[in-house]
Amino acid sequence: xxxxxxxxxxxxxxxxxxxxxxxxxxxxxxxxxxxxxxxxxxxxxxxxxxxxxxxxxxxxxxxxxxxxxxxxxxxxxxxxxxxxxxxxxxxxxxxxxxxxxxxxxxxxxxxxxxxxxxx
Amino acid sequence: xxxxxxxxxxxxxxxxxxxxxxxxxxxxxxxxxxxxxxxxxxxxxxxxxxxxxxxxxxxxxxxxxxxxxxxxxxxxxxxxxxxxxxxxxxxxxxxxxxxxxxxxxxxxxxxxxxxxxxxxxxxxxxxxxxxxxxxxxxxxxxxxxxxxxxxxxxxxxxxxxxxxxxxxxxxxxxxxxxxxxxxxxxxxxxxxxxxxxxxxxxxxxxxxxxxxxxxxxxxxxxxxxxxxxxxxxxxxxxxxxxxxxxxxxxxxxxxxxxxxxxxxxxxxxxxxxxxxxxxxxxxxxxxxxxxxxxxxxxxxx
Amino acid sequence: xxxxxxxxxxxxxxxxxxxxxxxxxxxxxxxxxxxxxxxxxxxxxxxxxxxxxxxxxxxxxxxxxxxxxxxxxxxxxxxxxxxxxxxxxxxxxxxxxxxxxxxxxxxxxxxxxxxxxxxxxxxxxxxxxxxxxxxxxxxxxxxxxxxxxxxxxxxxxxxxxxxxxxxxxxxxxxxxxxxxxxxxxxxxxxxxxxxxxxxxxxxxxxxxxxxxxxxxxxxxxxxxxxxxxxxxxxxxxxxxxxxxxxxxxxxxxxxxxxxxxxxxxxxxxxxxxxxxxxxxxxxxxxxxx
Ligand code: SF4
Ligand code: SF4
Ligand code: SF4
Ligand code: SF4
Numbered sequence: 001x002x003x004x005x006x007x008x009x010x011x012x013x014x015x016x017x018x019x020x021x022x023x024x025x026x027x028x029x030x031x032x033x034x035x036x037x038x039x040x041x042x043x044x045x046x047x048x049x050x051x052x053x054x055x056x057x058x059x060x061x062x063x064x065x066x067x068x069x070x071x072x073x074x075x076x077x078x079x080x081x082x083x084x085x086x087x088x089x090x091x092x093x094x095x096x097x098x099x100x101x102x103x104x105x106x107x108x109x110x111x112x113x114x115x116x117x118x119x
Numbered sequence: 120x121x122x123x124x125x126x127x128x129x130x131x132x133x134x135x136x137x138x139x140x141x142x143x144x145x146x147x148x149x150x151x152x153x154x155x156x157x158x159x160x161x162x163x164x165x166x167x168x169x170x171x172x173x174x175x176x177x178x179x180x181x182x183x184x185x186x187x188x189x190x191x192x193x194x195x196x197x198x199x200x201x202x203x204x205x206x207x208x209x210x211x212x213x214x215x216x217x218x219x220x221x222x223x224x225x226x227x228x229x230x231x232x233x234x235x236x237x238x239x240x241x242x243x244x245x246x247x248x249x250x251x252x253x254x255x256x257x258x259x260x261x262x263x264x265x266x267x268x269x270x271x272x273x274x275x276x277x278x279x280x281x282x283x284x285x286x287x288x289x290x291x292x293x294x295x296x297x298x299x300x301x302x303x304x305x306x307x308x309x310x311x312x313x314x315x316x317x318x319x320x321x322x323x324x325x326x327x328x329x330x331x332x333x334x335x336x337x338x339x340x341x342x343x344x345x346x347x348x349x350x351x352x353x354x355x356x357x358x359x360x361x362x363x364x365x366x367x368x369x370x371x372x373x374x375x376x377x378x379x380x381x382x383x384x385x386x387x388x389x390x391x392x393x394x395x396x397x398x399x400x401x402x403x404x405x406x407x408x409x410x411x412x413x414x415x416x417x418x419x420x
Numbered sequence: 421x422x423x424x425x426x427x428x429x430x431x432x433x434x435x436x437x438x439x440x441x442x443x444x445x446x447x448x449x450x451x452x453x454x455x456x457x458x459x460x461x462x463x464x465x466x467x468x469x470x471x472x473x474x475x476x477x478x479x480x481x482x483x484x485x486x487x488x489x490x491x492x493x494x495x496x497x498x499x500x501x502x503x504x505x506x507x508x509x510x511x512x513x514x515x516x517x518x519x520x521x522x523x524x525x526x527x528x529x530x531x532x533x534x535x536x537x538x539x540x541x542x543x544x545x546x547x548x549x550x551x552x553x554x555x556x557x558x559x560x561x562x563x564x565x566x567x568x569x570x571x572x573x574x575x576x577x578x579x580x581x582x583x584x585x586x587x588x589x590x591x592x593x594x595x596x597x598x599x600x601x602x603x604x605x606x607x608x609x610x611x612x613x614x615x616x617x618x619x620x621x622x623x624x625x626x627x628x629x630x631x632x633x634x635x636x637x638x639x640x641x642x643x644x645x646x647x648x649x650x651x652x653x654x655x656x657x658x659x660x661x662x663x664x665x666x667x668x669x670x671x672x673x674x675x676x677x678x679x680x681x682x683x684x685x686x687x688x689x690x691x692x693x694x695x696x697x698x699x700x701x702x703x704x705x706x707x708x709x
Contacts, residue, residue, distance in 0.1 A: 050503020083508035131431010156590035157429035226522035300460035323675035324463035
């Protein structure tokens, strides 16, 4: 399956970006093959508003089934849930570590947004 | 790093003068002026600009007269009355159409429905934002073009850059001069902050507006400290504000007296603590001590 | 005639000037309406104590999607500039609090699946305070769409001869919305460096809107002529200078109209009105002594 990790850089060694809507990159990883692709999020990062919503659309369009990130606001959460994407918040470390933790089943999907995400 | 936002609800309560004083009192702070409509902090901090950036708050429509056939579709679809009809001089030719840039909300509906693609829909240049050095520390601030609007986006930009600098330089405090009102810019100034200091006055309107901004801060779950400026204008009301604030579960940061030295400091381009070593300066120092204690979580009262 | 009372920033005495002017002119027999368009912090009612006759909810149109009809084409999300409507996996999600009510999504939907419904953003109230007609808008706390509310308050029909609009402070969208359509703008300032800096910005805004204007200097002190100097440099007339008086601040703090608590202040507002009339009709007003 494909998962998306918010990232501060374009490699697996980059740190997980704690912000969802305004993260620098999404690293989309195929957990079966280990192949990955860095998706630049600069357009949404600079969006006037609704960055979380637009980033969520990007993730859904990439075909990801799960998102690993630091925090996720309510609007992004609603959009992701509608797109049938599971959300894992509070993820830290490098993208590679996050993916390993996910594969090992150490992460737990959130039921709700964890931050007040107005902007 | 603790982020402290200074807001007032009602303007003119001395919020910027107090922010300036806090800047002088804080050790190694980073400063952000999010009161972009009435950005005055630079008048006392005299920043030296290091970086200048363009700011675009959104898009704007513009009609290319050559391509416009005068079909009036744009006028019909625009909900904001931003399309102006300019009748042709000869009374027979179709009228011209132009976008009123001040009224245009940048919704893009006219561009979408214009068949000959005569509407250009492009990023508007709304102003500039700056990173500067001052005698107290780094200041991030902005200046908008004439009749441009402050927005959550600009405030977020200024705050985020200031936060980033505070982290890089390992600064203990980020002081933000917040936007007035309870609308979108002020919401953007305070979300996610560690402490909001509301500066108010002992007047019926000051009290009324305090209640509204305090509700807003509560809505976003941010701790609030209330400071009453010009308290001696109406000591009875100043006291009532304190009692009510505490009853609502807000902290009270103290009072500052009415003093003409506040204006004198502005004229001298100094903060009130640099300018005044008397009662006024003392009162402000006390407020700052309490504010830092609250922000650092050392005061749990 | 409509005059807007504005200021570069809050706290300069804008509401004091607007309410005192309304009071003094109403006493002369003019039919006056005071409109509080400072919808984020409406304060005029604290001084005029109006009796409110009518309170109407104010709404903005937001989309409501009929899931049965929606074909999941995503055009609505594409036209929306504010991310107020998103389309993922052929399902539509709306975020009414971000919607500016432009109507684009409903217009673009090929399936006719979008209907517009009203979302409350505040209230518009009308009433009366003795001789003054009163109207105000009050924005719901946490709400960002103040221009829509201001527009609706500004456009409440009236039988008054004079509308006095208390505009929101600043130079952004809410202020512009309130001032637009006024015949004259009075910019209230204090003669301090902060005050004059903000006045400069407000003047630029009013110039851009091309509305006749003049300045009211509040908390004027005879030994401080910085505002006079500024106004002569910027070629704008001063319509009144209201002295710095602690008693005015004290009356204000208790919710009393200064012209009622201190009747000696009435002539300042009568003169102000005379000056506005002269300036509005193009004859230069006299410089206040
Ligand atoms: S819709 Fe296009 S062609 Fe028609 S009047 Fe407007 S700009 Fe001109
Ligand atoms: S972009 Fe929207 S607000 Fe601006 S002119 Fe076009 S339709 Fe009107
Ligand atoms: S009405 Fe306009 S702003 Fe509102 S959701 Fe539709 S397209 Fe977006
Ligand atoms: S435009 Fe209409 S049909 Fe298309 S996704 Fe939106 S609501 Fe559904």
